[in-house]
Amino acid sequence: MDAPASRPTCRVGLFVTCLVDFFRPTVGFAAVKLLEAAGCTVIVPPQTCCGQPAYNSGDRAAARRVARGVLDAFADVDYVVAPSGSCAGMLREHYPELFADEPEVALAAQRLAKRSWELVSFLVDVRGMTRVDARFAGTVTYHDSCSGLRELGVKEQPRTLLAGVQGLSLAELPGAEICCGFGGTFCVKYPAISDRMVTDKAEDVRATGAGTLLAGDMGCLLNIAGKLSRLGAPVAVRHVAEVLADMADGPPIGAPGRG
Amino acid sequence: MQATSRAFKENAGAALNDPRLQRALGNLRTGFQERRRAAVAGLPEFERLRDEGRAIKDHTLANLDWYLERWEANVRAAGGHVHWCRTAAEARDAILGICRAVGARSMTKGKSMIAEEIALNGFLAEHGIEPVETDLGEYIIQLRDEPPSHIIAPAIHLTRDDVEATFREHHDELPAGRPLAEPRQLTDEARAMLRRKFLAADVGLTGANFLVAETGSSIIVTNEGNGDLTQTLPKVHIVLASLEKVVPTLEDAATILRLLARSATGQEFSSYTTISTGPRRPEDLDGPEQYHVVLLDNGRSAMLGTEFQDMLRCIRCSACLNHCPVYSAVGGHAYGWVYPGPMGAVLTPGLIGVEEAGHLPNASTFCGRCESVCPMKIPLPKMMRHWRERQVERGLAPAVARWGIGLWAFLAARPALYGLAARLGAGLLGRLGRRRGRFGSLPLAGGWTDVRDLPAPEGGTFRDRWAARRRQGGR
Ligand code: SF4
Numbered sequence: 001m002d003a004p005a006s007r008p009t010c011r012v013g014l015f016v017t018c019l020v021d022f023f024r025p026t027v028g029f030a031a032v033k034l035l036e037a038a039g040c041t042v043i044v045p046p047q048t049c050c051g052q053p054a055y056n057s058g059d060r061a062a063a064r065r066v067a068r069g070v071l072d073a074f075a076d077v078d079y080v081v082a083p084s085g086s087c088a089g090m091l092r093e094h095y096p097e098l099f100a101d102e103p104e105v106a107l108a109a110q111r112l113a114k115r116s117w118e119l120v121s122f123l124v125d126v127r128g129m130t131r132v133d134a135r136f137a138g139t140v141t142y143h144d145s146c147s148g149l150r151e152l153g154v155k156e157q158p159r160t161l162l163a164g165v166q167g168l169s170l171a172e173l174p175g176a177e178i179c180c181g182f183g184g185t186f187c188v189k190y191p192a193i194s195d196r197m198v199t200d201k202a203e204d205v206r207a208t209g210a211g212t213l214l215a216g217d218m219g220c221l222l223n224i225a226g227k228l229s230r231l232g233a234p235v236a237v238r239h240v241a242e243v244l245a246d247m248a249d250g251p252p253i254g255a256p257g258r259g
Numbered sequence: 260m261q262a263t264s265r266a267f268k269e270n271a272g273a274a275l276n277d278p279r280l281q282r283a284l285g286n287l288r289t290g291f292q293e294r295r296r297a298a299v300a301g302l303p304e305f306e307r308l309r310d311e312g313r314a315i316k317d318h319t320l321a322n323l324d325w326y327l328e329r330w331e332a333n334v335r336a337a338g339g340h341v342h343w344c345r346t347a348a349e350a351r352d353a354i355l356g357i358c359r360a361v362g363a364r365s366m367t368k369g370k371s372m373i374a375e376e377i378a379l380n381g382f383l384a385e386h387g388i389e390p391v392e393t394d395l396g397e398y399i400i401q402l403r404d405e406p407p408s409h410i411i412a413p414a415i416h417l418t419r420d421d422v423e424a425t426f427r428e429h430h431d432e433l434p435a436g437r438p439l440a441e442p443r444q445l446t447d448e449a450r451a452m453l454r455r456k457f458l459a460a461d462v463g464l465t466g467a468n469f470l471v472a473e474t475g476s477s478i479i480v481t482n483e484g485n486g487d488l489t490q491t492l493p494k495v496h497i498v499l500a501s502l503e504k505v506v507p508t509l510e511d512a513a514t515i516l517r518l519l520a521r522s523a524t525g526q527e528f529s530s531y532t533t534i535s536t537g538p539r540r541p542e543d544l545d546g547p548e549q550y551h552v553v554l555l556d557n558g559r560s561a562m563l564g565t566e567f568q569d570m571l572r573c574i575r576c577s578a579c580l581n582h583c584p585v586y587s588a589v590g591g592h593a594y595g596w597v598y599p600g601p602m603g604a605v606l607t608p609g610l611i612g613v614e615e616a617g618h619l620p621n622a623s624t625f626c627g628r629c630e631s632v633c634p635m636k637i638p639l640p641k642m643m644r645h646w647r648e649r650q651v652e653r654g655l656a657p658a659v660a661r662w663g664i665g666l667w668a669f670l671a672a673r674p675a676l677y678g679l680a681a682r683l684g685a686g687l688l689g690r691l692g693r694r695r696g697r698f699g700s701l702p703l704a705g706g707w708t709d710v711r712d713l714p715a716p717e718g719g720t721f722r723d724r725w726a727a728r729r730r731q732g733g734r
């Protein structure tokens with residue numbers, strides 16, 4: 001991978017995200033590999049979750065308790081990078097608002113917000129990465145997760161890097177910008193509506209003919225993978241970082257494990 | 260209108276299982292969305308206009324009392340009357356009073372969501388005045404005795420077949436074998452039926468897209484021209500408007516009009532834009548003898564100065580509905596009151612109470628598409644979140660959810676304990692799910708697994724595997 005030599009090295013705190021930590025550690029290791037290739041030193045402070053489930057449920061007090069831990073844990077890194085547009089969006093767009101009436105904490109939240117990035121946009125927009133050293137044989141399609149797309153402007157960056165993966169071709173997904181129906185607790189609070197949305201998404205994915213679906217957020221990926229397998233659609237599902245880091249040789253999300 | 264918002268889930272379930280409705284809703288994705296996209300692409304200054312529109316409304320709302328008084332003075336100067344109404348009941352009474360004073364027997368109506376909000380039609384009928392909807396969509400649903408399901412396309416929940424069947428049933432004086440297969444034939448038939456009503460009406464009622472402070476004018480936009488016949492043919496014209504419709508100048512209205520039609524139907528401009536100022540003057544060729552504005556608050560002024568004030572910028576373009584994946588899945592009736600979709604999810608709790616409409620701001624994934632297309636840049640998801648906060652503050656959120664979040668937050672604020680719980684959970688599910696890679700059902704996870712599989716964890720959390728790798732000194 002071409003780590004831009006002109007860039008100074010930097011200390012990145014990896015915000016693993018609770019879903020990657022629990023469901024798919026591979027994505028965390030892929031993020032580490034990509035960040036190191038981009039010339040960063042990666043540290044993983046003790047952490048749990050960004051607090052979004054409480055925040056979006058209207059429980060600001062609980063969200064603040066969780067968010068304070070993040071502010072402390074990541075106080076002295078140059079950047080906080082998450083393999084998720086949703087969690088990065090929480091840190092970047094919502095933390096300052098969450099602490100708006102506690103000026104001292106708000107200041108820390110604003111500082112953290114400015115340093116927080118979604119993984120792929122960090123690689124491209126901050127570290128100037130233009131290509132990766134990876135191979136992937138096959139056609140993929142790409143779903144633009146809502147928070148990354150609309151809160152953080154993640155759209156071209158993953159496509160830029162995917163274009164450099166040897167052997168990979170991208171079939172654009174019609175309706176790629178339409179929500180998959182995950183929405184955090186929405187998917188279990190309103191399962192019938194969520195089902196309708198993810199069914200539409202799965203059908204759109206299937207119609208591209210691509211063998212693999214990629215996206216940048218585990219929430220969406222678990223939702224879509226779960227629906228594709230329920231429908232019996234033979235589409236593999238992976239986090240985009242796995243492909244970019246050339247670590248897509250293990251079983252895809254929701255596929256039988258090795259051994 | 261009796262709210263059924265409490266039954267949102269049941270309403271939504273029924274809507275999802277209604278194949279005719281689903282067919283009708285299919286038009287949203289192809290129709291409204293695509294046309295708006297093309298219209299916006301064709302206007303390079305669209306983004307700048309959004310900022311201008313927002314600034315106009317913010318300024319007006321910050322000085323609302325001043326502009327309303329100025330507007331009222333100018334209405335009076337032009338010979339019109341203003342009726343200030345705090346509640347729906349006051350507005351209904353004001354309208355009835357105007358009708359009674361001229362001995363009215365029938366009223367033609369242009370499209371007005373405020374009329375829905377105050378449940379005007381039923382009230383008029385009870386008092387011996389026949390309300391006649393003149394907008395084609397409203398006319399159709401009036402025949403069917405249904406509320407609108409969309410704020411600018413009230414009959415969007417119906418297919419062409421439904422409309423044909425409705426006309427055959429209700430226009431039973433017409434020959435049974437007449438051809439009605441073409442949309443054009445349906446329109447012509449409605450037009451012929453309405454013509455007689457237009458001529459017989461004593462009072463015409465319209466809504467208003469804008470009230471203009473500097474001139475005391477009201478402005479409506481339509482695509483059918485029905486609004487013009489409604490307001491010029493009868494002796495009396497009543498404008499029914501909510502108080503946030505006021506803008507300072509005609510120029511300001513023109514700025515927002517450029518946003519409105521593009522955001523709504525993807526047109527550059529609606530077919531008819533009509534400005535009315537007072538009753539007919541001696542030199543005018545036509546127009547009503549009386550011009551009244553019934554100005555409704557109904558809870559809006561209570562939103563001023565709160566975290567919901569931005570909602571009062573809304574110009575009812577419907578872009579947020581048209582781009583909402585939840586609205587396009589369940590349609591407008593599921594929301595259970597006048598205003599559906601994202602704008603309804605914010606406005607309805609403000610108008611009928613969050614106790615009544617609590618589901619609405621919760622039934623959103625916060626995908627943010629509504630805000631991204633809203634011409635007035637209203638932060639809809641943020642305000643839905645504020646409603647959720649109010650529910651939590653008042654103890655209205657469901658107990659299971661409160662407990663779940665509480666337990667989760669307890670763990671999430673304690674990394675070591677959380678790490679342990681995650682290790683146990685991921686380890687167990689990883690082992691159980693290894694062979695198939697997913698779960699078709701799982702205790703306590705029915706909300707998830709009823710409709711989709713749950714992919715199994717790889718087994719072993721990232722943090723544990725990272726720590727192990729560090730211990731081995733490997734990178
Ligand atoms: S909230 Fe915005 S997009 Fe929705 S109807 Fe109002 S102005 Fe239009």
